[in-house]
Amino acid sequence: xxxAPDRPVIGVLALQGDVREHVAALRAEGADPRPxxxxxxxADVDGIVLPGGExxxxxxxxxxxxxxxxxRAAVGSGLPAYGTCAGMILLADRLLDAPPDQATVGGLDxxxxxxxxxxxxxxxxSRVELAGLDxxxxxxxxxxxxxxxxxxxxxxxxxxxxxxxxxGRIVAVRQRNVVATSFHPELTGDRRVHALFVDIVRRRxxxxxxxxxxxxxxxxx
Ligand SMILES: NC(=O)CC[C@H](N)C(=O)O
Numbered sequence: 001x002x003x004a005p006d007r008p009v010i011g012v013l014a015l016q017g018d019v020r021e022h023v024a025a026l027r028a029e030g031a032d033p034r035p036x037x038x039x040x041x042x043a044d045v046d047g048i049v050l051p052g053g054e055x056x057x058x059x060x061x062x063x064x065x066x067x068x069x070x071x072r073a074a075v076g077s078g079l080p081a082y083g084t085c086a087g088m089i090l091l092a093d094r095l096l097d098a099p100p101d102q103a104t105v106g107g108l109d110x111x112x113x114x115x116x117x118x119x120x121x122x123x124x125x126s127r128v129e130l131a132g133l134d135x136x137x138x139x140x141x142x143x144x145x146x147x148x149x150x151x152x153x154x155x156x157x158x159x160x161x162x163x164x165x166x167x168g169r170i171v172a173v174r175q176r177n178v179v180a181t182s183f184h185p186e187l188t189g190d191r192r193v194h195a196l197f198v199d200i201v202r203r204r205x206x207x208x209x210x211x212x213x214x215x216x217x218x219x220x221x
Contacts, residue, residue: 009031009033009047010047011042015065016054021187025186030198046205047079047198050088050105053085055090056099059090062090063103075107080201082193082194089112093108095113108178111148111151116145123141125142126161128161128171131158132158140171140185141183142183147166152175172193179200
């Protein structure tokens with residue numbers, strides 16, 4: 001991980017799902033996005049995006065491509081990660097309404113319910129206000145989306161649904177360097193969540209560069 005903090009290398013898990021849209025949004029925010037399909041590619045990134053798609057398929061493919069354990073280890077040791085929709089499901093420590101053998105990467109101390117908005121409601125749009133995001137509510141596109149059923153103490157709730165039958169449901173969370181949204185900002189052209197994530201990645205790179213410089217000067221042991 002030797003990238004310059006101003007142009008961090010951000011991987012997009014490219015096994016299935018809406019990879020291209022994330023690549024475009026990350027590039028527009030000044031990152032150097034790269035598709036990740038193999039463990040060697042994961043080793044080169046400063047952050048990782050887990051896209052929307054089908055979480056059962058993605059989890060199976062991640063296992064088959066030997067990526068599940070490396071992803072767990074990387075996210076577990078602080079690699080910034082951002083998951084949208086199926087990506088949120090992959091980052092959850094616990095799942096509801098999932099096949100019993102569905103594996104996750106984990107890293108977020110949350111219980112996520114798959115297809116939570118009901119089968120009739122395949123997709124819809126809603127305005128969601130996100131904590132810490134300037135510029136007013138964003139248009140959230142939900143597609144067979146999950147929600148966060150409950151969140152542990154260390155998890156910051158960034159956004160909830162307002163109004164309708166799902167009023168108050170948690171749809172955006174952050175725990176340290178891990179961010180997840182039930183919806184798909186990569187599909188709307190509103191790049192504020194990607195900007196937030198790129199900023200998390202940049203800050204971590206800068207911190208690590210500072211720590212390394214300290215090591216070289218013998219300032220830390
Ligand atoms: N748009 C999406 O990512 C849908 C997620 C899908 N329902 C799943 O469970 O994986």
